[in-house]
Amino acid sequence: MPDIAIRKSTLCVEEIFHEFGPPPPKPLLRAAAISVIENPYAGRYVEEIAVFMDDLKILGLKMANDLVAALGGDPKNIEAYGKGAIVGAAGELEHGALWHVPGGYAMREVLGGAKAIVPSAKKVGGVGARLDVPITHIDASYVRGHFDAMEVGVPDGPRASELAFVLVMTTGGRVHDRVGGLRVEDVKGEDGLR
Template sequence: MSIKVRKTIRHLEETHLENGREVDPVHRVAFVGIVIENPYGSGYVEDLVTLADEVGEQIGELVGPACVELLGTEVEAFGKVALVGVAGEVEHGSALIHNLRFGNVFRNAAGGTELLPAAEKVGLPGAPIDVPLKHKTDSKTRSHHQTVTLQVPGAPLPGEILVGCVAASAGRPLARLAVFGAETAGQ
């Protein structure tokens, strides 16, 4: 099966100042997404895995390497997202992004080893969705726990799914929390 892409979205955000302080180096976040016709249609589908296995790598190739390229520097944190149009169900988006054939393309392009944190939901066109990011090789690195809010005006339409990848060049701007477990050390 070949997926039907209506739209490709590429977004790059650079943060130079945070709370009046310079961010050095500049914090970069890239998002690449595609709006596709929902391959599951609008009804209940019992077997979601077979189709996800069939199109997962194709979808991953369209968004994963492009996200890394758009970031333009080494990826330190990453995440993935599926926003399903209201004629579908959240499980349709989940099947597409919680599939190693999709995830491995992005993970390999980013040089990551950790599982990709994800967000998926059903929403109206233009609905916001919050995508969690974590460090690509150590999910316990607190400085890299961050959330990016995405919105694509006019997408997804009821019979579509927005699928994408998000990459960041660093942890949160001006991150300064203690390392994981520090609050219980010595107890």
């Protein structure tokens, strides 16, 4: 089973005060954690890769805890999340899919059993590639005001033989959301949808 070789980690926090309208009562916080690791499968086809997901669970939990800390330290402050992966050019898209379980379940665990599926994006890209990570409400995917994305990347990665795994959390929906749909106060949180 491969070990995780981390080259670098980044943590980015955005504080959004307004979107041309009146300032909200408190700024929206969005944060992204990125870990750039060696891809143990780069440059070759390997049939059985799923075992690496077990190794990645610890990384997922660390990144999820780092995000909660960066957003105030209380998991109850988190309203939305997303995940993603950028695969270096010597890897294949399926290597990014290894992040689905360890990244998604880590956030759901740290947030106390969030109900909604964690949206995801992945791609193969070169050094400096950017990724728009989709974001939805943690308990109800139909909360339209929380449909969002956060652009992420690292200037010097991923290198061809690396993977950049990403987790994103926010403290709310879009500032000034006003296009209708399910409201946060109406969430039942039973099925991950409503």
